[in-house]
Amino acid sequence: xxxxxxxxxxxxxxxxxxxxxxxxxxxxxxxxxxxxxxxxxxxxxxxxxxxxxxxxxxxxxxxxxxxxxxxxxxxxxxxxxxxxxxxxxxxxxxxxxxxxxxxxxxxxxxxxxxxxxxxxxxxxxxxxxxxxxxxxxxxxxxxxxxxxxxxxxxxxxxxxxxxxxxxxxxxxxxxxxxxxxxxxxxxxxxxxxxxxxxxxxxxxxxxxxxxxxxxxxxxxxxxxxxxxxxxxxxxxxxxxxxxxxxxxxxxxxxxxxxxxxxxxxxxxxxxxx
Amino acid sequence: xxxxxxxxxxxxxxxxxxxxxxxxxxxxxxxxxxxxxxxxxxxxxxxxxxxxxxxxxxxxxxxxxxxxxxxxxxxxxxxxxxxxxxxxxxxxxxxxxxxxxxxxxxxxxxxxxxxxxxxxxxxxxxxxxxxxxxxxxxxxxxxxxxxxxxxxxxxxxxxxxxx
Numbered sequence: 001x002x003x004x005x006x007x008x009x010x011x012x013x014x015x016x017x018x019x020x021x022x023x024x025x026x027x028x029x030x031x032x033x034x035x036x037x038x039x040x041x042x043x044x045x046x047x048x049x050x051x052x053x054x055x056x057x058x059x060x061x062x063x064x065x066x067x068x069x070x071x072x073x074x075x076x077x078x079x080x081x082x083x084x085x086x087x088x089x090x091x092x093x094x095x096x097x098x099x100x101x102x103x104x105x106x107x108x109x110x111x112x113x114x115x116x117x118x119x120x121x122x123x124x125x126x127x128x129x130x131x132x133x134x135x136x137x138x139x140x141x142x143x144x145x146x147x148x149x150x151x152x153x154x155x156x157x158x159x160x161x162x163x164x165x166x167x168x169x170x171x172x173x174x175x176x177x178x179x180x181x182x183x184x185x186x187x188x189x190x191x192x193x194x195x196x197x198x199x200x201x202x203x204x205x206x207x208x209x210x211x212x213x214x215x216x217x218x219x220x221x222x223x224x225x226x227x228x229x230x231x232x233x234x235x236x237x238x239x240x241x242x243x244x245x246x247x248x249x250x251x252x253x254x255x256x257x258x259x260x261x262x263x264x265x266x267x268x269x270x271x272x273x
Numbered sequence: 274x275x276x277x278x279x280x281x282x283x284x285x286x287x288x289x290x291x292x293x294x295x296x297x298x299x300x301x302x303x304x305x306x307x308x309x310x311x312x313x314x315x316x317x318x319x320x321x322x323x324x325x326x327x328x329x330x331x332x333x334x335x336x337x338x339x340x341x342x343x344x345x346x347x348x349x350x351x352x353x354x355x356x357x358x359x360x361x362x363x364x365x366x367x368x369x370x371x372x373x374x375x376x377x378x379x380x381x382x383x384x385x386x387x388x389x390x391x392x393x394x395x396x397x398x399x400x401x402x403x404x405x406x407x408x409x410x411x412x413x414x415x416x417x418x419x420x421x422x423x424x425x426x427x428x429x430x431x432x433x434x435x436x
Contacts (some may be wrong), residue, residue: 001311013324013357018332021355027346028392035345042339050294053339057298115298117308117411119386120343120393152342160342167396186395195402231277255304 040155051158055128062258073144088212097273106224108142108163108261109133111159115255122255123166126158129262135159138222140263146228146251147171147216148260159262163254164197166228173199173229180206180209181217184229184248187236197230197248204242208232214248224263277432285429289313289422305410307418308382310336314352315381315419316430318359319355319374330356344393367423369433371420378419379412386411 027035043051095101111129115121129135131154139160141148149163163171165186173184180202187196199214214231218225230248237245293309314333318326334352340346359381388406390400427434 010322010324013322013327017327017353017357018323020357021350024334024346024350024353027335027349028344030345036342039339039345041340042335047336047339050290053291053294054298057295058302061299061302070387110354114340115302115304116294116337116341117297117304117306117310118337118343118348119304119343119390119407120347120395121304121341123343123399124341126340165399167394186396187398195398216397258302 036153039160040153040158042044043158044155048157051128054114058128058258060113064110070234107134107264107265109135111260111262112240113257113260114158123163125149125161125163125254125257125260127161127260127262128157129154129159130157131155133262134264135262136264138214138267140223140227141260142227142263143252143257143260145224145253146230147223148252148254148257150222151262161260164252165195165254171223172219173214173227175208176213176215177239178217180217181210182246184214187247195250195253196233196236197250198236199232199246199248200243202244202246204244206236206244208244208246210234222265224265275296281429282431285316285426286313288426288429289316292418304407305414307414308411309418310425311352311355311381311385312378312415312419312422314356315359316422316432318356319363319377319432320430322363323357323360326360327353327357330354347389347392350392353387354388355385356385371423371434374423374432374434375416375420379416382412382415384410 001164018173030038047188059198109129111127114126114128116126125148127141135151135154137151137153139151141150141163147164148163149166149169152160152162164184167188169186172181174181182199182201184197184199187198198226199208202208210232214229214232216225216227216229218221228251233247233249235244236247239245289309289312293313297306297309310333314326314330317329317409321329330352331349334349337348337352341348359377363377387404390403395403423432423434424432
């Protein structure tokens with residue numbers, strides 16, 4: 001492996017370099033479905049030991065540092081849950097009066113986030129979660145703060161989720177009172193120190209006040225209605241009198257999340273425990 | 274290279290892999306945390322021919338892409354270029370100085386992040402945040418970690434350093 005000091009590159013070095021460059025460009029040009037399958041295959045075979053090691057490290061860290069936070073959250077949840085019985089009964093009675101169907105129950109699957117040091121980490125998240133949990137591509141990923149993203153691919157022992165920071169991310173959204181509908185997408189032109197989403201496609205006649213909470217609308221069938229996405233932080237752009245684009249401060253930060261929940265949207269006819 | 278040297282070399286990379294996949298997530302799981310895989314690539318590049326360093330970069334890049342599949346292939350491209358240029362640069366002008374090596378590690382992080390962000394089609398806002406905020410921080414931490422690794426284990430990696 002040692003070489004003579006000062007020796008310049010040879011032809012074989014250049015050829016090897018060019019070969020690696022061509023292979024890299026070929027990998028970039030692969031269709032997304034193929035590249036995800038390829039990544040899953042390598043992750044589930046050659047990289048399984050390192051994935052296992054990182055999962056143990058994350059478990060060790062979270063079990064140590066998050067215990068007190070979890071205790072506090074559990075106490076708050078117990079307090080909040082005390083009034084839920086009466087609310088559920090009232091909700092059931094009102095639904096009965098209005099002849100509405102029962103709400104579709106959705107199971108949640110908790111998952112640890114295995115962060116990487118790559119500069120693109122945060123656009124996709126690697127979750128320590130396998131296919132055995134029943135999670136499927138297209139299932140929404142949430143955190144206690146709000147919407148994080150959507151499951152992109154599921155392998156035997158790991159799952160890849162696309163976060164709202166990914167340029168391809170889109171979600172149908174509505175304001176808290178349901179009066180204004182639009183599409184939420186990542187902002188393409190933001191300040192270096194800020195990360196914002198955009199609430200697009202809002203009709204020019206509709207005005208959304210700063211600070212308004214924006215939730216998933218449930219349209220499109222991927223995300224259920226009512227998951228918080230972010231708060232309006234001002235108007236970003238007005239399009240020639242027919243559309244306003246609002247800046248939206250996201251509630252969940254994918255880069256800092258240690259744990260997420262995957263909402264298992266039941267397939268038609270599937271019973272959810 | 275003797276059998277003992279080879280064993281020490283392999284042990285050194287096993288140590289870097291353990292630091293990357295176990296110690297880092299356990300202690301400091303941040304985008305500014307040192308990248309021990311890139312450090313391993315730079316240590317290979319310091320000793321190997323540019324072609325071998327490019328191949329090592331390609332393999333490290335694929336590992337990177339498989340674990341962060343935001344844009345498959347972008348990491349491989351960036352690491353290949355970094356490995357090749359580091360080995361070529363070392364052959365041409367880098368002396369065996371600790372601080373110059375630290376600069377090499379930091380430069381590797383900056384070049385890798387720049388190429389990876391550009392090749393993965395990062396939007397302008399995220400690009401500037403990545404290049405102006407996170408990249409300098411990660412370059413500094415990786416260089417600091419590299420100095421410590423070189424001081425403690427330079428014999429394992431058979432690297433001559435003037436301290």
